[in-house]
Amino acid sequence: MDYQIDELDRGIIKMLSRDGRIPFSEIANELEVTEKTIRLRYKNLVQNEIIEVVGVVNPIALGLKAGAIIQLKVGQGMIEKVKTSLSQIREVRYITITSGEYPLLIQINVQNQEDIRDFIFKMDKIEGVISYNTIIQLENYKNTFEYL
The missing domain is CATH 1.10.10.10 (Winged helix-like DNA-binding domain superfamily/Winged helix DNA-binding domain)
Structure with a gap:
């Protein structure tokens, strides 16, 4: 750029x-x-792709009142495959590669706690996922798109 x-x-x-x-x-x-x-x-x-024009949705207004951040440990050479599989799942709103024990971190938004459980069962079937750490979001205090 x-x-x-x-x-x-x-x-x-x-x-x-x-x-x-x-x-x-x-x-x-x-x-x-x-x-x-x-x-x-x-x-x-x-x-120049410095800004992008999008409508930002309030997930709570859509009934998506539960969320979780999930750290994933994946098998050797499986990051790309797992990332691709996760990106196809509607509930996943954020995926990033991180350092440390869990190379992938995702964030999901769903309607309730049962949906988090169902998502974990769905995620558990993805080839290459070895283990995960689920952090349930209890309340969101800040969510901004201001970077400057």
């Missing part, structure tokens, strides 16, 4: 992180530039 963001880009990103539907005219006014400048910068940020 060759595109280097500057302070104006950071300002645009920060404002859009708070409200993705904020009018360009309001951003321009706040950052003391023209609306045309904001439109061009926004287009560059999207084209």
